[in-house]
Amino acid sequence: MSPLFLFLSFVALLSALGVVLAKNPVHSVLFLILTFFTLSGHYLLLNAQFLAAVNIIVYAGAIMVLFLFVIMFLNLNEETEPHKPALAKFAAAIAGGSLLLILVAALRNVNPAGYDPANFDSQIGMVDKLGMVLFKDYALPFELASILLLAAMVGSVMLGKRETGERNF
Amino acid sequence: MTLPALGWQGLVVLATFGISLLIATYCTYAERVIAAFLQDRVGPDRAGPFGLLQPLADAVKLFTKEEFFPAGANRALFVFGPCLAMVTALMSSAVIPFGNFLQFGDTIIHLQGIEINVGMLYVFGIVSLGVYGIMIGGWASNNKFSLLGAIRAASQNISYELAMGLALIAVLMMSGTLSLREITLQQSVAGEWHFWNIAKQPLGFLIFIVCAFAETNRTPFDLPECETELIGGYHTEYSSMKMGLYLFAEYINVFVASAVMSVLYFGGFNFPFQYELRDWLVSSRGLELVTAQNIITILGLVGLFAKIFGFIFFFMWVRWTLPRFRYDQLMRLGWTILIPLAIFNIMLTGGLITFGIIK
The missing domain is CATH 1.20.120.1200 (NADH-ubiquinone/plastoquinone oxidoreductase chain 6, subunit NuoJ)
Incomplete structure (x- = not known):
């Protein structure tokens, strides 16, 4: 390391x-x-x-x-912080603890996949390689995700548009 | 002089750092001279010949002023804010290719701090971090005007980053690379007519320069420090050199924005007829090819700085010409005009590339 x-x-x-x-x-x-x-x-x-x-x-x-x-x-x-009841703290501790337990249990027996130094491609993380993978092997999920993002952006533009009759000044 | 290649590159990094600081220093002087010129005044002329020592006098003034901490301020973050603004401003000039390469014997020196293949994303990332300095400083001041300035800065930067990124995508579609050096080299090819990106991306450039004004908080988009509404905005409570760092960071951002625009749209270190000039130097003047190339590189460096100074002048010209917008006008311009225009520009570029009109 x-x-x-x-x-x-x-x-x-x-x-x-x-x-x-x-x-x-x-x-x-x-x-x-x-x-x-x-x-x-x-x-x-x-x-x-x-x-x-x-x-x-x-x-x-x-x-x-x-x-x-x-x-x-x-x-x-600190002054305005609401004080939670003891039951809520207890429940939060239980929930957090069980999440930790699950994570530890799931990752306990994991073996790192490792890599083969002979045919390892050091350029694998470069932007052009990533683009090739995204657009060749995962084109449909990629396009769907981009439509989702574009829809969110168009939605925010619509929210920002002035409605008829609305005046701020 | 036998410095290894890394040593020379280190010198280039140091020089980039020094040049950024020097240009920011003299931007304060240039701003006043240009303001005086546009308003038909004399301007600074007391300190040194033509007032050239004015930045030094300003530095002395700022350093000797009282370090003031407002009551109830978060002291650590109050100091951290301006430092962060300065650091992020200085980091972004590292990837800008100021020139091609110089060759002495076997040593090749690239006139660029670091060359990474995601250079444009690096600049973009650092620019998006720049807002933290303003936000932290504004919040830590424990003053409502500062907080309002900080909030304005944050929402303004986020809004205009979107349009800026979309304008950039059109350039990247043509270049096919994120490396600033590659983008520069593609804008000039030996032996054929080849136009700079401005000729292919006029709309994209317009969007980009408007966003650059908003990202650097310059008039007409300097709402975060709008005196008429917010006293001084995010730096209301700042005094002495901490205030100076904020002002300095703004000028460094102006310099970097000018450099990025020159590289992306105005050919970077390329200038017209450079290959013809190089061949002429070799054939008629009897110079070696390496020497001729070095001369071209140095001329290109001078050319790039001329473009950068031109943009810096434009920034200042606009500042002393246009009044500032209202905040709702700023937001409407960003979200309902620039972003749809930028998306239209992407589709237009895609269409033109598909039909082979531009490449």
Whole structure:
């Protein structure tokens, strides 16, 4: 394991813990952004440059901005934080614990698939290779997903359109 | 001088960093000179010859001002905000190809910080991170005007990133690569008529430049720091050099946006008749091919910077000419005009490529 991998994993785990443990929700969001960065670093180590860049653009750049946006408006802090009843805390602990149990049970006996160094293609994660796979082997799911995204975008444009008679000024 | 290739490349990275800072420094001067020119005033002329030392005087002023922390501010994030704005601004110039290559003997120096095959996505990713500096700083100030400025910046950047990305897709459809160096090289081919991307993508360029104004928070889209409504917007509470970092980051963003537009649409380091000039230097002047190529590279570097300065001037010209929009006008322009236009542009480009009219 390279020192870079160890460092990235260390920061990833630390910042993921920070997301859960930070008292201030804005700090939690910033830790989550840091986690996405370390994940992008892992993608780069796997020679998947396109995935790394898209991870930064979509998750760190767009979705987390919206998270931060909403949390800043909510004005969450320790005084206004609602105190949950003990039963809810108990139920949450049980649910979280069983999820952990399932994940551990599922991943306990997994063997890493490994790779064959003789005919391993180091360019597999490059954008042109990825495009070939997406458009040749998975053309239909890819197009369906893109229609879904386009529909969402057209929907947001429609929501932003001024309705008849509406005036803001 | 026997530096290994990596050492030379390191020098190029350092030079890119230094040039970004230097250009941002003199943008503050240029902004005032251009403002003075457009408003028929004298402008800065006290510090040094023609006021050329004005940026230095500004730096001294900013450094010696009081470091002020507003009551109830989140101190760590209050400092972190401007730092992040500066870091993200400086990171994006790393992949811009400022020139072709210089060759001395066996050493080849590419005049580009780093060459990665997703260069355009890298710039796009860093630009999309730039908004965090503003958001964090605005929120950490514990001031409602700052928060409103930060929220405006965030929604503006997200909205215009969409149209910018869609305008970019049309360029990528023609080039078939994300590497900025490849895109530049494709815009000029030896021995045939070959137009820069602006000739093939006029609509895309128009969308891109409007989005570039919005992404860099420049007038007429500088709503995040709109004085008439928000005092100073996200930097209301900032003073001293932290304020300076925000202003600096804006000028670096202007420089990078100008560079990206020059590379994507205006041929980058290519200039007309470069191959003819190279062949003429070889045949009539008796220079070696390598030397002639080096001369062309340096001329191309000068040409790219001329294009960049032209765009920077355009940014400033617009700032001192147009008033700023209202916020709802900005949002309507982004979502209901630019995005449908950009999608139309993609379909148009696709059609033209299919029928072989452009390639």
